[in-house]
Amino acid sequence: MQVAEIISDVLGQDVPIRVVAYDGSKAGPDSSDVALRILTPRALARLVTAPGTLGLARAYVTGEIEVDGDVYEVLDAMADLTLHDLTRAEQVRLARRLLPLWLRHRQPPPPLEYRPPGRLHSKARDRKAISHHYDVSNRFYEWVLGPSMAYTCAVFPTASATLEEAQAAKHELVAQKLGLQPGMRLLDVGCGWGGMVMHAAAEHGVKALGVTLSRNQAEWAQAEIVRRGLSDLAEVRHLDYRDAPESEFDAISSIGLTEHIGKDQLPNYFRSLYERLRPGGRLLNHCITQPRTPLTRRLDPFIARYVFPDGQLEPVGHLISVMNDSGFEVRHEENLREHYALTLAGWCANLEAHWDEAVAEVGVGRARVWRLYMAASRLGFERDNIQLHQVLGVKLLDQGRSGFPLRGW
Template identity: 80%
Template sequence: MSGVPVAGILSGVIGADAPVRLIAYDGSKAGPDGAEVALRISSPRALARLASAPGSLGLARAYVAGEIEVDGDLHTALSALADVTLHSIPRGRQLRLARQLLPVWLRHRVPPPDLEYRPPGRLHSRARDRRAIAHHYDVSNRFYEWVLGPSMTYTCACFPTADATLEQAQAAKHELVAAKLALKPGMRLLDVGCGWGGMVMHAAAEHGVRALGVTLSRNQAQWAQAEIARRGLGDLAEVRHLDYRDVTEDGFDAVSSIGLTEHIGKAQLPRYFGFLYGKLRPEGRLLNHCITQPRTPLTRRLDPFISRYVFPDGQLEPLGHLVSVMNDAGFEVRHEENLREHYARTLACWGANLEEHWEAAVAEVGPGQARVWRLYMAASRLGFERDNIQLHQVLGVKLGEQGSSGFPLRGW
């Protein structure tokens, strides 16, 4: 590839019309001079990564490793590169790029960054699920406090107004779930995949509900139990480090699953919804809140960057499939709501929090991990904005005798 400008090669990857300035280590440049953002390719290792993984994964590896820098806002850069970041580049172009970069790959090839992770074991076995959850959620509670803010809520918020703060929006989300579940004092709530216990504590503090949360993350459970004690909610709220499948209690008035379904896997969904159905009393309600595909995908593969760096073994399904499986498990579906735009706003807030604490975050988790999070949140925000992914809440009920639902004629 001697004599071929590096910026010209990269221009072929992202598209000649992309509004991004390319500046390469060999002095070559491409793209409009007045572009709002620029990519700086600082090492030939970045090209070697593109040779082995043309498209978004190769670019992500180079960014995580610090071989590509972004001048300007990362979300703006990804928006300009949407054809690469949201959709795979055509196979023919991938093959041409790989052939063109073969010489540089032979000289500068390196293994993927150490942060790339594929958990061992049988897919969605209990042991593998524990490893996958620990990889993402047991990073550092301090790091999550910086990114998520005081609510420590790592799920889509619900913004009551356009100028609402993240904390107001997370409180509104918890209250929305509580309203859909019709929580009242004395009721019993099971929150599966409860994270740091936000919904558990909201149900106890605001509605007098006896709430049990379970999570596979030891860090989350320890933080949540300490916070429950600090707030004086120990008589009503509890978070256990436990697989949801090992909950022995039943007869709950309500079950909330906020951000767990993405980790379950398609083959396990019937058992998952069947298990939650069995935990409810007659007329008990389930609120399932999860990220979904906007339509039935042509391939089952999650984005390779997300699956290898962020959510190992994560699987997203279209809304219709989830509703069908809920129905087949016995639930009557009463309400559905798409909060796609709210998740884009949530991610924008998390991204701003990370930037505010950037130096401390790098010191806490390392530059590579911090870059993973910066890229993941910016890319996910773009995905929700462009309808590449969605966020749905589905409300179901376990009917009582002769089809009784316990629902009013109107409302939730």
């Protein structure tokens, strides 16, 4: 059986892109600007053992599948594809044909897959999971993220704004929602490379503390704080948010941390942040969410094994309910998913502009992981498969006073 025939059996006759296989067979329209090249039978063997995104990702990461053109364009072209329904007899026939190929060409999973050891969401396991993704290389992240070193959704004031302008706008939006004023104390949990901490200190005169489980992030951020002359106001520590100081803060920002917490830990997470706030203090929680209540708790297997081990996304309604139950009054909520699609498009462009340097720095396999996951995530935000929500809450003062104006944040 030719490879193109196998592809047509699985995907249907209307394959929207060119598929070119190692045996010379083809599927899909010759007029397509992008193509999927199956370079070796090992790619098909991976699809036998891991059908769907994980098998395709393994084959792409190892170079057994190549893409002609933009990875995003290939994913976009295939996003509306409905898998061809095979009868039971067709499934059995296909499995019999592929079994010898699997026996000859099966391979272990690529070494870049990672499952952290230990009890789920223990401090030790969380530290390993965070290190796997964020302690790759600060230089690599400088190329991908740009000068802002912000690894979270930007907020584009206009469609033509640059990525750097949009990241600055995001930090200012958070500052405005939190009502930051000179002399206040801010805690930024999961602070990354310290962008929010430095913005709060430099632009609002706030005494800001950031904590992160990534040693690379903490070292880079602290050095940048010194370089900018912000040491009197800003500090980043290599620390678990659960071990952050329990002093009364005026405001807390959590930008991109909740995805790593896990559903069962959310009540303790929001309760611990509530306890660290003074009465009248505000929390801004910014995180990726599910667009609706998921039928399964599993993250996409490619993302779970290659990108964010132990990551878990919840619908925004659940997050708001847990915030309420933890004592917060929710004052504002908004969905910024289109902004994250634009942010990811910027990161993808940065990676392509520095592709050779990135490969030399972290290896071709890891560079391919980032290329694939960022392109797929961009499409996910565009198609409403995932969302990005900011939720603003307050720890009420006595007699139910919120400290908020009648209109505005």
